[in-house]
Amino acid sequence: MTQKTRIFLSMASTLVAGFSLFVFSKITKDILFDGLHPCSSSQTELILGGTLLFISALLAGFMASLIVVRNNHWPHIALSGYILARLFLVTACGHWPAPLTYDLMVGALMLLGTWAGNYTALKFPLAPM
Numbered sequence: 001m002t003q004k005t006r007i008f009l010s011m012a013s014t015l016v017a018g019f020s021l022f023v024f025s026k027i028t029k030d031i032l033f034d035g036l037h038p039c040s041s042s043q044t045e046l047i048l049g050g051t052l053l054f055i056s057a058l059l060a061g062f063m064a065s066l067i068v069v070r071n072n073h074w075p076h077i078a079l080s081g082y083i084l085a086r087l088f089l090v091t092a093c094g095h096w097p098a099p100l101t102y103d104l105m106v107g108a109l110m111l112l113g114t115w116a117g118n119y120t121a122l123k124f125p126l127a128p129m
Contacts (some may be wrong), residue, residue, distance in 0.1 A: 001071070009068050013075040017064035018082060021114075024056030038102040050106050057083075057110040061117020062124075076118050083110045 028049060029036040036049040057079075064075040087107040 001069075006068075006072070010072060010074045013064045013067035014078045016067060017060045017075050017079055020063055021056060021060035021079060021082070021110075024059060025053055025110075028052040028056060038099040046102060050102075050109055053106055054109040054113040057113025058117040058120070061114040062121045063117075064114075065118045065121030066124075073118065076114055079114045080111055083107055083114065 032052065033041065033045050033049050035041075036045060038046060041049070060079060061076060064079065068075060084107070087103060
């Protein structure tokens, strides 16, 4: 594989995985749970929403690994940077610790999901070499 092809695949993988992470998390937060927010959602909705956000990140990490043919980690590093940047946009409401804790847990789950998707793609038997 040439250097140009590797760079192109890395950029394409980052764009596709970032877009899928954005779309899947948007579907989870706004469509399935009608505005998942730590101040107004129930505890069950927050747990289910966090689980679905983890699965969204897992799928994005898996797709990124398959596109780059499992040979580099730059798309996952870019996705991790995006997730960490989103952590700095902390939600605030009347009681301060609850949204901060929820945002930190969701961010950690999304980071874990991205890298678990990478690991899953490495162990996937039908993935291209």
